[in-house]
Each structure stands twice: as C-alpha cells, then as structure tokens.
Amino acid sequence: MPPSITLRGVSKVYRPPKKPPYLAIDGVDLDVDQGRFVSVVGPSGCGKSTILALVAGLITATSGTITIRDDPVRAVRTDVGFLFQRDALLPWRTVRENVSLALRFRGLGRREIADRVDPWLARVRLAPFADNFPHELSGGMRKRAQLAQSLVVDPSVLLMDEPFSALDVQTRNLMENELLELWGASGKTVLFITHDLEEAIALSDELVVMTAGPGRIKARYPVPLPRPRNVSEVRFAPGFVSLYERAWSDLRDEVLRSYERSLRSAS
Amino acid sequence: MSDTVTLGVERIPLARRDWFVRALQLGVILFFIGAWEGLGRAGVLDPFYYSRPSLFLPRIAEWFAPGSTAGDIWLDIRVTLTETVLGFVIGTLLGLIVGYAFARNRLLGLAFDPLLSMFNAIPRLVLAPVFILAFGIDLASKVALGVTLVFFIVFFATFAAVRDVDQTLVDNVRILGARRRDVTFEVLLPAAFSAIVASLRTSAGFAFAGAVVAEYIGSNAGLGRRIATAEAFFDSTGVFGGIVLIALLALLLDSLLQLAEGRSSRWKPRRER
Ligand SMILES: Nc1ncnc2c1ncn2[C@@H]1O[C@H](COP(=O)(O)OP(=O)(O)OP(=O)(O)O)[C@@H](O)[C@H]1O
Ligand SMILES: [Mg+2]
Numbered sequence: 001m002p003p004s005i006t007l008r009g010v011s012k013v014y015r016p017p018k019k020p021p022y023l024a025i026d027g028v029d030l031d032v033d034q035g036r037f038v039s040v041v042g043p044s045g046c047g048k049s050t051i052l053a054l055v056a057g058l059i060t061a062t063s064g065t066i067t068i069r070d071d072p073v074r075a076v077r078t079d080v081g082f083l084f085q086r087d088a089l090l091p092w093r094t095v096r097e098n099v100s101l102a103l104r105f106r107g108l109g110r111r112e113i114a115d116r117v118d119p120w121l122a123r124v125r126l127a128p129f130a131d132n133f134p135h136e137l138s139g140g141m142r143k144r145a146q147l148a149q150s151l152v153v154d155p156s157v158l159l160m161d162e163p164f165s166a167l168d169v170q171t172r173n174l175m176e177n178e179l180l181e182l183w184g185a186s187g188k189t190v191l192f193i194t195h196d197l198e199e200a201i202a203l204s205d206e207l208v209v210m211t212a213g214p215g216r217i218k219a220r221y222p223v224p225l226p227r228p229r230n231v232s233e234v235r236f237a238p239g240f241v242s243l244y245e246r247a248w249s250d251l252r253d254e255v256l257r258s259y260e261r262s263l264r265s266a267s
Numbered sequence: 268m269s270d271t272v273t274l275g276v277e278r279i280p281l282a283r284r285d286w287f288v289r290a291l292q293l294g295v296i297l298f299f300i301g302a303w304e305g306l307g308r309a310g311v312l313d314p315f316y317y318s319r320p321s322l323f324l325p326r327i328a329e330w331f332a333p334g335s336t337a338g339d340i341w342l343d344i345r346v347t348l349t350e351t352v353l354g355f356v357i358g359t360l361l362g363l364i365v366g367y368a369f370a371r372n373r374l375l376g377l378a379f380d381p382l383l384s385m386f387n388a389i390p391r392l393v394l395a396p397v398f399i400l401a402f403g404i405d406l407a408s409k410v411a412l413g414v415t416l417v418f419f420i421v422f423f424a425t426f427a428a429v430r431d432v433d434q435t436l437v438d439n440v441r442i443l444g445a446r447r448r449d450v451t452f453e454v455l456l457p458a459a460f461s462a463i464v465a466s467l468r469t470s471a472g473f474a475f476a477g478a479v480v481a482e483y484i485g486s487n488a489g490l491g492r493r494i495a496t497a498e499a500f501f502d503s504t505g506v507f508g509g510i511v512l513i514a515l516l517a518l519l520l521d522s523l524l525q526l527a528e529g530r531s532s533r534w535k536p537r538r539e540r
Contacts (some may be wrong), residue, residue, distance in 0.1 A: 053438075056438075056442055058438050058441070060443075076441045076442060077442065077444070078441075078442060078444040080442065081442075082438075082439065084435050084438070084439060086433075086435045087435070088435045088436060088438075088439035090436060090440070090453065090454065090457070091534055091535075092461070092534045093453075093534075101440060101445075101453070102443040102444050102445075105440075105443060105444035105445050105446070105449055106444055119408045133533065133534040134534075135283050135534070135535070135536035149443070150442075150443070153443075153444075219367045
C-alpha cells in the first residue's frame with residue numbers, strides 16, 4: 001500500500017510573543033500507509049497535537065515536508081476529517097445543521113444535503129435528536145455527532161486528537177467500538193492521538209511512541225491482533241499484554257523524563 | 268406488597284410557587300404606593316416636593332384624556348420611542364461593525380484603542396448639551412446621545428466575543444471547508460450576536476435614558492420635555508407623573524426585549540429548574 005500521510009524531517013518551533021521560542025517537535029519522520037489505523041502515544045506536551053495540526057495544515061511546519069496522498073500540505077486541508085478533543089460542534093446550530101456544514105460549504109443543494117445527512121444521522125443513532133442543540137446531548141452523543149460531521153464528505157484520511165478522552169470509561173469503550181465499526185471496511189487512513197496506551201493498542205494496526213518534548217519518534221510497533229476486534233475483550237487476547245509491556249517500558253521512561261522536567265522548571 | 272415506589276408529595280418551596288411570588292411582588296408595590304400616600308397625607312413627605320400617588324396617578328390619566336391641555340401625550344411617547352429606537356439601532360450597528368473590524372484587525376484595534384478608551388471614560392450624559400448645540404433641538408441630538416451610549420456597550424461585547432471566540436470552532440469549520448466568509452457568518456458573528464443579545468436589554472435601556480435626558484435638557488417634544496416643563500412650573504405632580512410614565516414604558520420595553528432574548532437563545536445551555 002502506498003503511504004497516505006508522510007512526514008519527512010518535520011520540526012515545529014513555536015514563537016509565542018514575549019517568550020522564548022519553543023521547539024515542540026524535532027525531525028519527525030512518519031509514514032502512514034493507506035487504510036491503516038495508526039496511533040501515536042507520548043507524554044503530555046510532547047507534541048502530539050502539534051503533529052496533527054501540522055498534518056491538517058492548521059499550522060505550518062518550521063522545517064520538513066508533509067504530504068497527504070502525495071499532495072504537499074500548504075494550507076488547511078479540507079479533504080481530511082478531524083476530530084478534536086474539545087467540543088467543536090457549533091453550539092448555535094442543531095445536530096442536523098452541524099452535520100450538514102461541510103456539504104453546505106461545498107455549495108450542495110437542500111435535497112442533496114438531506115439525502116446525505118439523513119443516513120449519517122441514522123448511522124450514528126442521532127436521528128431522533130436531529131433538531132436538538134449540542135448542549136441538549138450527552139458527551140457521547142456529541143462525539144457521535146462530530147464523527148458524522150467529519151465523515152459526511154467521506155474523507156479518505158481521518159485525524160483524531162484524543163477524541164474520547166473526555167468520556168467516561170463505558171461510553172468510551174462503546175465509542176471506540178463504533179469507530180472501529182465505521183472504519184471497518186471503509187479503507188480510510190486513521191491517524192489517532194491518545195495518551196492511553198491501552199486504547200492505542202486496542203484500536204490500531206500500528207503504534208508509535210514519542211519521546212518527551214521536543215517530540216521525536218522513539219519506537220514503532222506493529223499490532224498483530226486479529227480484526228474485527230472488540231475493545232473491551234481484546235485486552236485479554238494473547239499478544240496484547242506482551243506488546244503493552246514492551247511499549248509501556250518505552251513510554252514510562254519518557255513520561256518520567258517529562259515529569260522530572262516539569263518539576264525542575266517549576267522550581 | 269406492591270413493587271411501586273410511592274414518592275412523597277414533593278414540597279414545593281414558596282419561592283417556586285408562581286402565584287405566591289406574583290402576589291408578593293404586587294404586595295410590595297402596593298405597600299410602597301400606600302406608604303408614599305400615607306406619609307404624604309400625614310405631612311411627613313411634603314407633597315409640594317414629593318407629590319402623592321393620589322395626585323399624579325389622576326394626572327397621568329388626565330394626560331391621556333382627549334383634549335388634554337398639557338399637549339398630546341401620544342406625540343410625546345412617539346417622539347421619545349422614535350429617538351430610542353433610532354439610537355439603539357444605529358448604535359448597535361456601528362458597535363457591531365467597529366467591534367468586528369477591531370477584533371479582526373490587530374493593528375486597527377491597537378491604533379484606536381487609546382482614543383476609544385478616552386471616549387468611553389467620558390460620562391456620556393455631559394455630551395448632551397454639546398449634541399444639542401451641534402445637531403439642534405430636534406430628533407438628531409437625542410439620537411446622537413443614544414448612539415454614543417449604545418455604541419460602546421455593543422462595541423465591547425462584539426470585540427470581546429470575536430476576539431475570544433473558541434479557536435477550536437474556527438479550526439473545525441475551516442477543515443470542514445469554510446471560506447473566510449463562512450467563518451464570519453457561521454462562527455464569528457453568531458458568537459458576537461449572542462454577546463450582543465445578552466447586552467440588548469442594557470443597551471436599549473441606555474438608548475431610552477439618553478433620549479429622555481437629552482429631551483430634558485433641550486427639546487420641543489418628548490417625555491423628558493414634559494418633565495422639564497412641569498419642573499419649570501414647580502409642578503412636582505407633573506414631574507412624578509412623567510417619571511412614573513417613563514418607568515412604565517421602560518418596563519414594557521424591557522419585557523419585550525426579554526421575550527426576544529428568550530426566543531433567540533434557545534441554543535444556550537440553561538439550568539433546568
Ligand atoms: N501556540 C503555542 N505557542 C507556544 N507553545 C505551544 C503552542 N502550542 C503548543 N505549545 C507547546 O508545544 C508543546 C507541545 O504541545 P502539544 O499540544 O502538541 O502537546 P501534546 O502532546 O498534544 O500534549 P497533550 O497530551 O497534553 O495534549 C507543549 O509544550 C506546548 O506547551
Ligand atoms: Mg494534545
């Protein structure tokens with residue numbers, strides 16, 4: 001399979017006003033093959049969100065090149081789906097209007113929009129809530145609405161930044177299974193960010209561990225677990241535990257390093 | 268034993284019983300009027316200065332009677348309301364446009380910041396005589412005062428709302444394919460509108476106050492004029508009649524806006540009672 005997303009020597013220096021510049025990620029090389037589900041884990045502040053924002057073109061890299069399907073990222077990419085950690089639904093729009101946004105921006109007519117939005121509302125089980133406002137939904141329902149919102153234009157690449165970290169454990173497992181189901185035979189490439197190693201292994205084909213900031217790629221592990229998976233059962237599968245232990249020993253060192261550094265900078 | 272659980276009859280606190288609250292509110296008002304009347308009759312409050320409800324309430328009725336000698340009350344009300352609405356609408360539009368422009372263009376905002384802060388620091392009512400000299404004794408000067416009052420409220424509300432808009436919302440719609448114009452109309456302006464709606468009642472109140480004060484200082488018509496005339500004749504009953512009428516109008520205006528506010532903010536989270 002050809003790579004769908006590539007990063008070559010990508011670095012990002014933030015230059016906040018009145019503060020010293022900050023190297024967030026340093027020389028990151030990463031290939032994500034088409035149709036693969038790849039998760040990135042790393043300690044807090046190591047630059048995970050930065051990588052995703054760079055791929056989506058929300059911010060520009062200080063050096064290095066990023067391409068999505070051989071097309072260099074120069075501006076905001078509208079051919080990807082992006083799931084934010086924080087609520088990103090427009091609070092003044094109903095669920096249906098929110099899910100319709102991408103189609104409206106593309107200038108589709110009312111009927112076409114309805115024809116494409118209705119199946120998505122049904123698929124994420126929000127049809128009965130189509131005319132509710134986001135604040136009238138539960139956290140899990142809002143996440144499903146956001147999934148529908150970004151998938152309605154059928155992007156071939158899905159970027160997800162800790163999308164489920166604000167949910168309780170049960171809702172989270174349900175959402176993870178729903179995501180796997182939606183992704184299933186879709187052939188979409190997923191780049192998934194999380195700080196939860198268990199979630200990362202349960203969902204992915206491949207696991208990427210990052211170093212404490214400035215973020216570099218420390219290790220990559222293929223995840224040899226069969227699909228289809230059920231996230232609440234897969235953690236008992238043979239292979240899960242040994243992979244978890246190996247990846248955790250990598251991750252633990254970086255988390256400790258990041259923690260020590262935060263203590264030092266606090267004192 | 269049945270499986271059904273009987274809930275105890277829930278005791279509704281008094282503060283939640285609508286009829287009780289209403290009766291209480293009415294009682295407070297009646298007590299206030301009664302006390303005013305009583306103190307006036309007992310000679311504690313000199314009616315020459317403070318009038319009495321039994322004097323100014325009939326006076327208001329007299330104003331509304333056909334062929335009243337005090338001039339057409341409907342004309343006065345119409346004049347004051349026209350000035351209020353114009354001041355409110357123009358001030359809101361200007362505040363919205365300038366607030367939006369300043370929030371979007373950093374340099375513009377920085378350049379004008381000291382000047383605007385200075386203007387905002389001026390107690391606006393002292394501008395009334397200036398406006399009357401500059402724009403004459405009619406409508407324009409009253410509207411101008413209302414505009415200066417409303418403008419700053421809406422300007423600051425819009426500016427803050429657009430500047431502090433949740434960047435996640437903007438990033439999200441951009442990835443969904445929003446162009447610059449879409450970002451403005453789908454995210455920035457709605458965020459600003461909700462701040463403006465929240466300040467709607469305040470700014471309408473200010474427009475009304477601006478109109479009345481400017482009329483009081485110099486005009487040929489309006490409720491402020493009516494009060495100034497009564498004052499010139501040492502007619503405290505006329506003054507209080509005008510004040511009460513203005514208060515009632517302000518109350519009416521406010522409840523209309525409250526209705527509009529409720530209708531336009533259905534999307535906002537509200538604590539269930
Ligand atoms: N706009 C910015 N200006 C300055 N520094 C920034 C900015 N955005 C991020 N950073 C810094 O860059 C580093 C990486 O940030 P990033 O958000 O990518 O981390 P992360 O790995 O997503 O962390 P978390 O797991 O906590 O979400 C952090 O140290 C952060 O303080
Ligand atoms: Mg992050």
